[in-house]
Amino acid sequence: MFQHTPRLLNLEITKNDQWDNPDPELLKSITDLQNLHLSENHLKSLDIISEANLTKLEHLILSNNELRIIDEAIFKRLPSLKYLDLSGNPFVCNCSNAGFIYWVLSDKQVFVAKAFQYRCSYPLSHEGELLVNFNIQSCFESVGLFCFITSSSLVLLTLVSSFTYHFLRWQLVYGYYLFRAFLYDGKKKKEGCADVYDAFVSYNVHDEEWVYHELVPELEERQGWKLCLHHRDFEPGKAILENITDAIYSSRKTLCVISPQYLQSEWCSREIQMARYFLLFSWFGPEGRLDPVVSGGDPSDQLSPFYRMRKLVKSRTYLSWTQARSHRGLFWERVRRALESGNDPTDTHDPLTANV
Structure with a gap:
């Protein structure tokens, strides 16, 4: 659609009831785009943004769509972005959005319009609560605990493997051959071999x-x-x-x-x-x-x-x-x-x- 307008600077597509799953490469040819307005399009993902090369994009409006989980890494790939509007989306208040919440609170370059008014729609236990009030610390603690358990398990496995190899490797080899001899013994007894x-x-x-x-x-x-x-x-x-x-x-x-x-x-x-x-x-x-x-x-x-x-x-x-x-x-x-x-x-x- 935009192959013949590569120098397009401003684009507005709004209130499109049949645009909930647009072609991810739709905006790929518009590399000079500076302002993009995609409100009220029933968008459920940001693939259309992530697949485009919008290095000059400064203003992005995605309000009143159906975005639940936001991948903040997409916005980090927009080096010129200064303004972002995600209001009116049914956000999920769980650890899936922990990275996005942390980015909203810590990023100094992008102004996220009405960020402190975004409310949770899912799960029902958090419905109506402010998105920024969700406790993301518990998510990072869980990740940290998981990393600690994983690394500790790897270290312990390495130590046990090293100890076993150094001190018990021949016992294990002997045990293997003894087990084979045990099976051989049963076979001999069945066959009555001398x-x-x-x-x-x-x-x-x-x-x-x-x-x-x-x-x-x-x-x-x-x-x-x-x-x-x-x-x-x-x-x-x-x-x-x-x-x-x-x-x-x-x-x-x-x-x-x-x-x-x-x-x-x-x-x-x-x-x-x-x-x-x-x-x-x-x-x-x-x-x-x-x-x-x-x-x-x-x-x-x-x-x-x-x-x-x-x-x-x-x-x-x-x-x-x-x-x-x-x-x-x-x-x-x-x-x-x-x-x-x-x-x-x-x-x-x-x-x-x-x-x-």
Whole structure:
């Protein structure tokens, strides 16, 4: 309509009963407009103003329309505006108009005609009250409280996440794999499957020579036990913890070859910790699943920095390879008894056993 009058300075459109939803781009081409009068047009929104580029508009009259909620940001985009008339509109007295009320009371550039006479029409509990008397402070307090709760929740969530990641991440990972083992246990019971291995051997790579030259020939070749060794039996491509879980759960026993290198190993620590977790839940298997075997002859002072290992060894009898000396046959016999019966050796006076 106004494409051919881009330099129009004054425009008045009033008392238009069928103009309650005008085209938002109607005024877009009138960039030099200075005075705009849109009274009594049943306007329900200010889209026609917000979509226009009225940087030179000085006077705006929107009286006697059907405007309920006013977005004050629209007027902030009119840098030349000096006079505004919104009288006769059915304003809503709630937090939706809090920003507009604050702008009316604080803006020094725009004169809002009859601003202190604007009255509320909605809700009914505020009908007839002055718009400027509405308590906007409660709205800002609610927003502030919401922001405080949100920011506090984010901070707390960050702290809890950091604490969990730093201190409990492996426990959560273990819990996940234990849950999977629990499901696997139910499946095995339904299918009636027997254990795949007689024992899973947990050892450090530095003790590999002793395992392959002493332990494996004795237990597999001479005694006939089926062992699970991670270098030989772990499934390629599967997650390490998943391999550990499957190996421990698929074995009747877990033999831990404890040495100074074992104590320093991160993955060996997780293997024995996983085996300890299996002991905590009776539904995972019989007691006595974990059997420590000390190959390096570690004295008490070497175990002292390793609280969990020291606590474990204190609570369970273990076999010491270095203390066996000339009793190697008896050492392997006691290992055989442990694997065969599923119970730990109980004779603490035997020269092959010691308690830290």
